[in-house]
Amino acid sequence: MKRALCCGTALALLIPSPGLLADTLPTERVETSAPLVVTGTRAPTDPARAPLILDVIDRHDPALSTAGRIEELLGDLPGLQVAGQGRRNGQTLSLRGFGRGGVLVRLDGVRQDITTGHLGNFFLDPALLREVQVARGALSSLYGGNAMGGVISFETVEAADLLRPGETRGGRLALRGASDRNELGATLSLFGRTDTTLGEADGLLALGRSKSGDIRRAGGDTAPDDASLDSLLAKGGLEIAPDQRLFASWQHYREDSTQPANPQALADNASNPLRDRRVTSDNVQLGHRWQPDVATRWETRLTFARQAIDEPTAERTQARLGLQGDGYHRLEHGWLTQTLAFGAELDRARQRPGDDASGFPEADIDTAALYLDDTLTVGRYLDSGGVGEFDLGLGARFDHYRAEDSAGRESRETQVSPRLRLAWRPLDGLMLYSGYAEAFRAPTLSELYADERHFAGFCPSPFFCFPDNFWVPNPDLRPETSRTWESGLAWQTGDWGLRASYFDTRADDFIDSEVDVLAGTTRAANVARAHLWGFDARLSWSPGPLHAQLGLAEVSGRDRDSGDPLGRLTPLEALVGLDYHFASPNLTLGWRGRFAESHDAGDARAPGYGLHDLQLAWAPNASVETSLKLRNLADKTWYRPDGSLGDGRSLLVNLSLQW
Template structure:
């Protein structure tokens, strides 16, 4: 593979003033500590569809923003999320082969959203998330069963990526600016650049702002832990265009276009470590997400967002013997809003929304396992939170908050042969919180979630793989997919309880969950019959916990955090341990702020316990260490540096893939 010859980008957004947030500890914003538990706050979690801050949310939420070197120096999904406890990133570092798993659910059980647009193309071993980290402003990881708000796929949680806007880069009083960012990573021989221009203007007809960012990067073979190499030769072009017009004090129109195009030479299975040179193929991956929307905010306690979205992912392979193309296009409309009411002794927050979309799946050439089919989806959801009571210090029994929510989803799928699947699903959610003081919250709740079958699982009917002979007396015929339009959706029922607590400089969030999942969809292969079929084959019992501890002493220039996660499970029918689980994992870190906060030195430790992984035997544990630096050299010049896996320790992710190796990742940004 060739080495990188030119630059790959960090967006102009990636400058670093003093680092005041860590990947896990950001979820415990210091601003929230000063808010009254009874005051409605702006949405600190912009994609959680409920107007609350992270401390009062009855779930575990991690937030990673652009000020942290983990996001600033990331060139791919693994760099960005690979160290989050309990969040698995499968693959060997290739951008188009990375998928996520969370709380025992694989790629189809974790909903991924980019600027509110669902990302769910299903292409076998290929990934379903195509984005340039240089364009991101924030990443939010909400853990738990969230189908009552988000519908299908939100069984283990929701990962939301939010791209940067002009307001994120402009300083107070500025009306226009630009930024050039250079970024590189030694493990993938990657270099690149991103140029962005942004501005805002006050006009007689309202405020107008906009941003355009263009990035280019090239990379080579990917060095894995211990020195193994994953062959790759890739170039990435990215574009982000966003703008808004506040044509009235309480109304705003907005539009955006996020474009991704990667050309690569790699194995047919990008999750595979290596391949012979003659087995490599050229692959082009394109992703476009467009939206046009309207936001109405008549007062601080009311908001309604409506948007029209178009999402398209296209993957084209060029091999030595055949070409294959796969395209998923989704056109949708959605509206989400909330309203806060005060009724004397209690308050009421109402969130509601509706959405409808049509997805079209189109194969070309020799594409297999990706049938021509369409699916129409419509949904309504309503969530109500009632709050009442005074804290113990005020003579009351404590503050109680009762949340009730439900969402109805209906999907109708049909392939080119007229085979139909028509089903509906209600996803309820109940939660109760008790706050004896504004520094302590205890909560418990129940939620149901589901995952609709993919079009490939319902209708695939092409050849899966060619026949073969394993010896003179055993030969298997060609193997073909068999459609199963009667496939039922996966479902789950989850109980979760936890607490949030603050005391002085300390903050703790923790939860324990217990999930019963039914109708897991798996692939059944019959070699002698020459068939492969998706079927509802098993039920599971999953349980585990997440915990986050942060320490931020106001009198010292240091902060530290610890995040823990573990998932256990078994097959409810056989009693056997499941294979899609994670061991006890920990992310620890500390940051030292110097030079009046302009220079921050940080350490991150990633640890995992050894554990038995089903039939695959014992999975070894590991301990990894990263070092990082963030330096605001001048008001216009900033840099970030990260040394990952300092000792180049060999380690494996829960899915069995080799982890990332030692790498120097750097970012330099100049803004004017």
């Protein structure tokens, strides 16, 4: 009965209601006049007014335009760790002390969370992206499960991003290369818009292909790999009315590779042999957007996502079908302004193993969720005779999930994730904020129900052997949960800008694997409590054509039961950048420095490092753009906190021709 009521309420919320129209929201102009919807608020706002640390990378940044892998796109952001050895299939992310399960990854709003062994949990081609937002902090009140350390939102390019003023159609050919893996690739995009009897229609079709070989890591070590990637993006929309739009998209990814069984390991050996692997990912959505003005929007989407990992003797497939609605609305009450963000989601994910796949049980999980976030703004700045402008934010999300495997073992949980925040702006350009938020991660289907063989037994001597080791299901696993306090400031005056925050997190019921070699069992259990704390800071200076930036981050932690420090967090890291723009040739030259203190790297202690990158962006005319990036100029040997060897010296190149 409760489940039926929850689902019925969610479906009711998926039907938009006109309600009261409001005044126009202040907008942030990026490349068009459309407001920037900030991850972490789910509403359009000036990022400088958002009470969180937010990193935004757009397609004109050489970090995105030259990237062929997520490591090259996000690996330089302070506090964000990319695990693996450069192979796409081994990419996982960690943020603010939380690993792959505690960082939510979204691609055009669709959750990416397949989990199996040492393989990654998202697969995408950076050549198809127009923007990436990295929002740090506990955000389950808006996004539900996995958003404990933050949310990373990838948005693919649209026709409007490529069409120049006055154009109705065009094409773009982007060529790219990377010297560290002898990669060559190309992406062809065709796009346009036209008037029809039903309204203005637009569309984009992009096809990508790349081929790469063994990956050279820092210091000259090699990660064996032989990969080819095919990608496709088809997007279109129809303006059926001035305030209504229908849209559809299909994003396809397919990589065929020969690589070690564990793609996060550097080399192949007897226990980690090379194998052929095909990974495919499809994300499809149909949607409707109602937006009478920039103060009000409601968007409904039907989504389907499918990821499949095929090997000679094992197949793993996850399919996810979802219906979701999200909206925002601003109300003016005279002396009080109210901004609402709200939504509902229904979702079913299905895992299906094939052949000898292990650790990936046949199971389903159904999720239903409702959320509401209300921001109240009142007051006047000090220089206007007031005591400052205040924001009070109150929000909560209700999640219910029900998981069941093929043997009928069932797990049900409900989770409420509240969020409270207060911001004070004594002057325009200065904000102090503080807040409290709770977040969670639901157990994966593998953690709940895996019962296959984990690894084969072995004989350390002629007289004694260990038995085969099997997973033991644990359908009673509780979700991981966290409670976070975060306080910070944002300051902007003239050419200077500063944003910084400090956070303190208490996490409970961490899920870990308990391996009993003698008994031959492996079981997932809630075993740990942790205390995590740290800070993020961003400083910028932009006098005229010069832009300088400094980013700092550090995460520390300890086990709350034993008091022992936790490994694999984030050492003190700094990103220093300097760019100079020459207006007449439309040329930007830049330098990036990446620095970190000595830190634990897996089971060893790694020395600190200082890395230097050079980059160039040049657009000699409206039809030609080129970007170059030389990473790790001195080929410094360095290690990430998970113990993986960092990227080596590499020249990344992108050349785009548009007509």
